[in-house]
Amino acid sequence: MIADATVAPGHDGQAVLVVRLRHENGAFDTVTLDADQARALLEECAASSAADLRGQPWRRLLRVLEQPTDRED
Amino acid sequence: MFDIVIRNGRIADGSGLPAFDGDLGISRGRLVRVGGKLTAKARHQIDARGRVVAPGFIDPHTHFDAQLLWDGQARPALEHGVTTVVHGNCSLSLAPLKVEHRPKLVRMFQQIEEMPDAAFDGAFEWSWESFADYVAALRGRVALNVAPLAGHSPLRMWVMGPDAQKRAAKPDEIRAMQDLLRACLEAGAVGLSTSYVDMDENLAPVPSRYAHVDELDALAAVLGEYGRMLQVVPEFYNTDLSVARVDQLAELSLAHGIPTTFSPLFDSAAIPDNVPRVLERVAEQFARGARVWPQVQTRPIDISFSLDVASLYWIGLPMWYLILRLPREQKLAQLRHPGTRKALIDAVAASPDPRRLDSLRVRDSRDTSLIGRSLGELARERGATPADVLIDLSLAEDLGVHFLAARLGHEDPSRIGPILANDLVHVGASDGGAHIQSFATYGDTGYLFSEFVRQGHHLSLEHAVRKITGDTAQIWGMSERGLLREGMAADVVIFDAEAIARGDELPARDMPEGGMRYVRSATGVDCTIVNGEIAWTAAGGYTDARPGVVVNARA
Numbered sequence: 001m002i003a004d005a006t007v008a009p010g011h012d013g014q015a016v017l018v019v020r021l022r023h024e025n026g027a028f029d030t031v032t033l034d035a036d037q038a039r040a041l042l043e044e045c046a047a048s049s050a051a052d053l054r055g056q057p058w059r060r061l062l063r064v065l066e067q068p069t070d071r072e073d
Numbered sequence: 074m075f076d077i078v079i080r081n082g083r084i085a086d087g088s089g090l091p092a093f094d095g096d097l098g099i100s101r102g103r104l105v106r107v108g109g110k111l112t113a114k115a116r117h118q119i120d121a122r123g124r125v126v127a128p129g130f131i132d133p134h135t136h137f138d139a140q141l142l143w144d145g146q147a148r149p150a151l152e153h154g155v156t157t158v159v160h161g162n163c164s165l166s167l168a169p170l171k172v173e174h175r176p177k178l179v180r181m182f183q184q185i186e187e188m189p190d191a192a193f194d195g196a197f198e199w200s201w202e203s204f205a206d207y208v209a210a211l212r213g214r215v216a217l218n219v220a221p222l223a224g225h226s227p228l229r230m231w232v233m234g235p236d237a238q239k240r241a242a243k244p245d246e247i248r249a250m251q252d253l254l255r256a257c258l259e260a261g262a263v264g265l266s267t268s269y270v271d272m273d274e275n276l277a278p279v280p281s282r283y284a285h286v287d288e289l290d291a292l293a294a295v296l297g298e299y300g301r302m303l304q305v306v307p308e309f310y311n312t313d314l315s316v317a318r319v320d321q322l323a324e325l326s327l328a329h330g331i332p333t334t335f336s337p338l339f340d341s342a343a344i345p346d347n348v349p350r351v352l353e354r355v356a357e358q359f360a361r362g363a364r365v366w367p368q369v370q371t372r373p374i375d376i377s378f379s380l381d382v383a384s385l386y387w388i389g390l391p392m393w394y395l396i397l398r399l400p401r402e403q404k405l406a407q408l409r410h411p412g413t414r415k416a417l418i419d420a421v422a423a424s425p426d427p428r429r430l431d432s433l434r435v436r437d438s439r440d441t442s443l444i445g446r447s448l449g450e451l452a453r454e455r456g457a458t459p460a461d462v463l464i465d466l467s468l469a470e471d472l473g474v475h476f477l478a479a480r481l482g483h484e485d486p487s488r489i490g491p492i493l494a495n496d497l498v499h500v501g502a503s504d505g506g507a508h509i510q511s512f513a514t515y516g517d518t519g520y521l522f523s524e525f526v527r528q529g530h531h532l533s534l535e536h537a538v539r540k541i542t543g544d545t546a547q548i549w550g551m552s553e554r555g556l557l558r559e560g561m562a563a564d565v566v567i568f569d570a571e572a573i574a575r576g577d578e579l580p581a582r583d584m585p586e587g588g589m590r591y592v593r594s595a596t597g598v599d600c601t602i603v604n605g606e607i608a609w610t611a612a613g614g615y616t617d618a619r620p621g622v623v624v625n626a627r628a
Contacts, residue, residue, distance in 0.1 A: 006343045007343075007385050007386060007388055007389065008341045008342070008343035008344070008481065008482055009341070009374040009375065009376045009478075009481040009482035009483075010310075010374075010482075011309065011337050011339065011374070012187070012508055012511060013374065013375060013376060013377050013508060013511040013512045014376065014377075014378075014384065014385075014511075015376045015378070015384050015385035015386045015388075016310070016385065017385050017388065018341070018343035018344055029313070030311075030312070030343070030344050031311065032310035032311065032344075035382075035383070035384065035385050038385050038388065039383070039398070042388075048391040048394075048395065049388060049389065049390075049391040049394070050388045050389060051389075
C-alpha cells in the first residue's frame with residue numbers, strides 16, 4: 001500500500017510526486033510520478049491531497065502507471 | 074615567437090596534481106611550453122598574475138545541436154570557460170536525418186528538450202542529410218570544439234521510417250543501422266546516444282525505446298570497432314531500474330570494450346538512497362572491468378511554475394491545487410473572486426508551513442523590476458501576504474508570471490560534494506542548450522568551484538579542474554584535450570579561483586525572433602582560448618574567431 005507521498009523537483013524543473021510503497025514483507029520502494037500521473041492517482045483514489053494517498057492500495061497506482069506519460073530528459 | 078604567452082599564472086594542468094606557477098606558450102593552436110619563465114615575444118601577451126590557468130572545461134552533456142547552427146559561440150557557454158561540448162545526447166541528434174523526417178525530429182526536440190519553434194524554424198539552413206554533411210555544416214562556424222553524438226532515434230527513423238516507432242528492428246534493418254552508425258563514426262561522431270525514457274510530442278515512446286537488446290548490442294559492437302561512447306538515459310526516476318541499467322551497460326561495456334555513460338543521476342531528500350545504491354552498483358561493475366560512468370550535475374534543482382498550470386508544488390495545499398486545475402477562464406474567475414481569494418490565503422495560513430510562499434521568487438515578468446524578488450519582500454512592501462502578491466502578480470499578467478521555488482532537490486552540499494568528488498562520478502549532465510524556457514543550463518562549472526571548492530572544501534582546486542577537464546577528456550577519449558601539456562590542443566581558461574561562480578539566473582530575449590530563454594552569466598572568468606585563439610574575454614566580450622573543431626575521440 002501507499003505509505004506516503006511527497007513533492008520533489010524533477011530533472012526538468014517540474015515538480016514530481018514521489019510515492020513510497022510498503023510491501024507486505026515490510027520492504028519499501030518508491031515510484032516517481034509526473035504531474036499528469038499524480039493528478040490521475042488523486043482521481044483514482046478520490047483524494048484531494050498527497051496526505052490523502054496514505055493507506056491506498058498499490059493496485060490503484062498500477063492503473064495510473066499503465067497510462068502514457070510525457071517524461072522528459 | 075609565440076602566438077600567445079600567458080605569464081605569471083597558477084597552472085592547474087588538469088591532471089589533479091598540485092598547481093604551480095609558470096608561463097604558458099601557444100603557437101599554431103598547440104601548447105608548446107608549459108611552465109617556467111618565457112622571455113620570447115608573442116603576438117598576444119596575457120598577464121595572469123593572481124589567476125588560475127587551466128585546460129578549457131569540457132561539458133559532456135548538452136543539446137546545443139540546433140543553437141550551434143545559428144550561434145556558433147554557444148552563448149553563454151564560452152563565458153563560463155567551456156571550450157568543448159558534447160551534443161546529440163539522449164537519442165536525439167540532427168543527423169543522420171532524411172529531409173522527410175525533419176519535421177518529426179524537430180517536434181521531438183521541442184517536446185523533450187523544451188526548445189521553441191524559433192530555434193529551428195528559419196534560424197538556419199538545413200543543408201545535410203548525412204552525418205558527414207552535418208559535421209561539414211558545423212565546420213568554420215563554431216567558436217568552441219564540438220563532439221557530436223549520433224542519436225539512436227534518427228538512426229532508426231532513417232532505416233525504418235514510420236516503423237521506427239512501432240516495432241523492433243529486423244536483422245537486415247539492424248545491419249543497415251550498423252552501417253549507418255559506422256558512417257557517422259567515420260564522419261566524427263564521438264559515439265551513440267539512446268534513451269529509455271523520453272516521449273515524443275504525441276506521448277509515444279521515442280524510436281530508440283522500441284529497440285530490443287539485440288539491436289543495442291549490435292550497435293554497441295560497432296562502437297567497439299571505434300572505441301566510442303554509448304550514452305544512455307536510464308529510468309532515472311526509479312532506483313531499481315537505474316541499477317538494472319547499470320548492469321546492462323556494464324555487459325555492453327565488457328562485451329565490446331566500450332565506455333558507457335548515463336545521465337541524469339541526482340540526489341533528492343525524497344529518495345535519499347537513490348544515488349548511494351546506484352553508485353554502489355557502479356563501483357561493483359567498475360571492479361569487474363566495465364566502464365559505466367554516471368553523470369552528476371553540480372547545480373541544485375529548482376521547481377518553477379506559473380499559475381497557468383497546476384504544478385504539483387501545490388499538492389500540499391488542496392484548495393489551491395483544486396482551483397489551479399480548473400479550466401483557464403474558471404480559474405481566472407475564481408482567483409478574482411474575493412471569497413475564493415480569502416479562502417486561498419487562509420489555506421496557506423492554516424497549513425503546516427504557513428511561510429512556504431515567502432521565499433518564492435519572481436522568475437519572469439513583464440515588469441522586470443520584479444524579477445528575482447521574493448514574495449516575502451514584495452508582501453512587506455505592499456502590506457499584504459505573499460499569497461496576495463502571488464495572485465495579484467499573476468492576474469496582472471494573465472497568469473504569465475513565473476515563480477521559482479529554489480533549491481528543492483540535489484541541494485544539500487554535504488551530500489552532493491562527496492558524490493562529485495567520487496572518482497567514479499563523471500561531472501556533467503548540464504543539459505546546456507535544453508529546457509531553455511524553464512531554467513538556465515549554464516554555469517555549472519563556476520558553481521563547482523564556488524560551492525564545492527571555496528565554500529564546502531569537498532574538492533581541492535586541482536581536483537575540481539581535473540573533474541571537468543582531464544577526467545572528462547579521458548572518459549571520452551579526447552586524447553588531445555583536457556590537459557595542459559606540450560603538444561596538446563591549446564584550449565585554455567583563465568579564471569580567478571576566489572571569484573569564479575555562476576551569475577544570477579535571468580530571462581534573456583536573445584533567441585531567434587526574440588524568443589526567451591533563461592541564462593546565467595559568469596563571474597570570475599577572465600579569458601577563454603580555443604585551439605590557440607582567444608574566443609572570449611571578460612574585458613572585450615566575444616571575438617570574431619571561429620577556432621572550434623570537431624574533436625577526435627577514441628576511448
